[in-house]
Amino acid sequence: GSVVLTDDVVNIRNFEIGYLINSPHTYTIDEAIQAEFTPAPNRLSLPSNQLDIWVRFSVRNASDSVIACNIHNSISYFNRVMDFYETRNGVILDQKHIDLFAWTGDTKLLHGTDSVLPIHLNPGEEKTYYFHFVSPAYQYFEYLILDDQHTLAELSTKNIFPVLLVGMLIALACFNFLLFFSARYKEYLYYSLYLVSSIIWFVFEYGILSHYFGIYGMRGHLTSYGLLSATIFLSLFVKKVLQTAKFYPLQNLALNSTIVLLVLNLLWGVVNFFNALDISVYFFIYAIAVYFWVSISLMRQGNTLVKYLLAAQLFFIFFALFGILFYEGYLPYNWWTRYSIAIGVTVEAFILAYLLSHRIKLLKVDLETDSLTGAFNRRTLFDQFMQESKRISALESLVFVIFDIDQFKLYNDTYGHPKGDDILKIIIHHLQSQFPESSVFRLGGEEFALLFTAENAAAAQRKVSDIRLAIEHLSLAFPESRHGVVTASFGASVIESGRIQNFNELYQQTDARLYQAKHNGRNCVVM
Numbered sequence: 001g002s003v004v005l006t007d008d009v010v011n012i013r014n015f016e017i018g019y020l021i022n023s024p025h026t027y028t029i030d031e032a033i034q035a036e037f038t039p040a041p042n043r044l045s046l047p048s049n050q051l052d053i054w055v056r057f058s059v060r061n062a063s064d065s066v067i068a069c070n071i072h073n074s075i076s077y078f079n080r081v082m083d084f085y086e087t088r089n090g091v092i093l094d095q096k097h098i099d100l101f102a103w104t105g106d107t108k109l110l111h112g113t114d115s116v117l118p119i120h121l122n123p124g125e126e127k128t129y130y131f132h133f134v135s136p137a138y139q140y141f142e143y144l145i146l147d148d149q150h151t152l153a154e155l156s157t158k159n160i161f162p163v164l165l166v167g168m169l170i171a172l173a174c175f176n177f178l179l180f181f182s183a184r185y186k187e188y189l190y191y192s193l194y195l196v197s198s199i200i201w202f203v204f205e206y207g208i209l210s211h212y213f214g215i216y217g218m219r220g221h222l223t224s225y226g227l228l229s230a231t232i233f234l235s236l237f238v239k240k241v242l243q244t245a246k247f248y249p250l251q252n253l254a255l256n257s258t259i260v261l262l263v264l265n266l267l268w269g270v271v272n273f274f275n276a277l278d279i280s281v282y283f284f285i286y287a288i289a290v291y292f293w294v295s296i297s298l299m300r301q302g303n304t305l306v307k308y309l310l311a312a313q314l315f316f317i318f319f320a321l322f323g324i325l326f327y328e329g330y331l332p333y334n335w336w337t338r339y340s341i342a343i344g345v346t347v348e349a350f351i352l353a354y355l356l357s358h359r360i361k362l363l364k365v366d367l368e369t370d371s372l373t374g375a376f377n378r379r380t381l382f383d384q385f386m387q388e389s390k391r392i393s394a395l396e397s398l399v400f401v402i403f404d405i406d407q408f409k410l411y412n413d414t415y416g417h418p419k420g421d422d423i424l425k426i427i428i429h430h431l432q433s434q435f436p437e438s439s440v441f442r443l444g445g446e447e448f449a450l451l452f453t454a455e456n457a458a459a460a461q462r463k464v465s466d467i468r469l470a471i472e473h474l475s476l477a478f479p480e481s482r483h484g485v486v487t488a489s490f491g492a493s494v495i496e497s498g499r500i501q502n503f504n505e506l507y508q509q510t511d512a513r514l515y516q517a518k519h520n521g522r523n524c525v526v527m
């Protein structure tokens with residue numbers, strides 16, 4: 001069948017074509033005119049070993065006036081060479097040739113991503129068009145038949161979706177580069193370079209470079225390196241963010257192996273670019289397998305960050321699978337299949353961005369707590385004191401306590417520093433679990449503070465005594481000390497509601513009471 005034009009408004013987007021694989025036999029145009037073509041829709045993807053093909057379709061003017069319109073090949077920018085033949089009854093009327101790599105021939109037919117071939121049909125006339133094209137990497141194409149007005153609209157609204165994705169990724173890359181610039185955490189740098197690499201691949205793959213910058217041929221295809229470097233930077237990012245070099249030597253080794261293989265693949269690209277691109281698929285699959293294994297093994301070890309990495313990978317694989325099957329010709333050409341890898345990369349990028357922002361939260365916890373005991377650190381004391389003193393009701397008092405482990409120097413000297421560390425951990429964990437309503441702060445060394453509310457001074461007194469006893473009743477053996485077990489001395493102050501004190505004065509007063517408690521013989525409370 002042929003495409004039938006009945007009107008001078010032409011906007012034909014779905015029709016049947018025929019295609020012919022130009023390998024192993026290379027058809028001349030005369031042979032192609034005689035050959036059998038396989039029917040197919042006007043949008044088609046073919047397996048990646050079918051790079052040299054002929055496409056044919058006929059157009060008939062069924063109206064009674066002359067029709068002028070244009071045949072678009074929308075994915076022209078991706079090709080190496082293209083030939084067009086206009087024929088009528090097996091006779092060649094016109095022919096054009098474009099070599100995109102050498103940049104010779106009728107290059108003026110290229111308008112951004114599309115090649116636009118103007119055609120004229122007299123009333124009742126039928127012409128058959130033959131298109132021969134060779135792609136260096138994948139074979140997918142789309143033909144449209146449009147009048148001038150629709151051609152203009154098609155060319156001016158093209159590529160909006162990939163431009164939108166690229167815009168988002170550029171913003172994300174800039175933001176993360178700024179984070180690196182100010183915080184000097186390398187993971188932000190790797191993440192932004194991973195984004196930049198993905199962007200470099202995007203811009204030619206989805207026609208942006210050709211459409212906006214007139215870039216075709218080898219210069220454009222070189223952007224495929226972006227896919228390789230994106231994976232290298234992703235491995236570096238994963239290494240850094242999970243700190244594998246420090247904590248997980250085996251996983252670190254596996255991630256290093258992906259980097260080495262991809263760098264070798266990149267170098268092979270200098271020798272044989274398109275072959276390097278072909279084999280890179282295997283390295284991507286290997287890298288993805290490594291990310292999976294690293295994610296799952298770290299998750300088993302209780303790493304909380306890694307689930308985001310796993311989610312990012314799962315989303316990426318889901319979308320990339322569509323893309324790969326499309327590029328290999330197993331899935332039809334449609335919006336989803338064409339853009340699925342781009343969507344996959346973007347979704348992955350956003351999940352990784354979430355991972356980074358979630359980690360900021362974890363870093364904040366790190367910043368506020370003492371790593372040995374898990375108590376809040378001194379930095380947070382003033383803020384929490386101000387917060388609590390604003391929060392307490394008229395019926396409550398705020399209690400501020402400083403306590404210090406007794407004769408701790410002797411304990412360290414007798415049992416060693418590591419055993420001393422254990423004592424600090426045991427005491428603080430015990431207090432945190434027995435008195436969850438009070439906040440524990442490590443002021444430094446073996447000196448700690450407590451902040452809690454109490455109904456009145458008497459209740460406060462009872463509670464501080466309970467805490468002192470709780471430590472004593474842990475019965476941590478210390479026969480060299482006065483009480484035979486580890487004990488602590490306490491200085492405490494009660495702030496009645498509405499009588500907010502200067503914090504420094506409060507601190508000094510409480511510290512003096514602690515000193516008094518030490519003086520009174522230790523293992524006691526001075527309020």
Ligand SMILES: Nc1nc2c(ncn2[C@@H]2O[C@H](COP(=O)(O)OP(=O)(O)OP(=O)(O)O)[C@@H](O)[C@H]2O)c(=O)[nH]1
Binds near residue numbers: 418444518
């Ligand atoms: N194991 C361990 N020891 C620490 C830590 N920080 C400080 N110390 C030790 O705590 C001891 C504090 O000693 P001092 O300030 O002389 O007081 P003390 O021996 O506890 O005597 P009193 O406070 O008078 O009961 C020193 O020996 C420090 O080395 C720590 O993080 N771990």
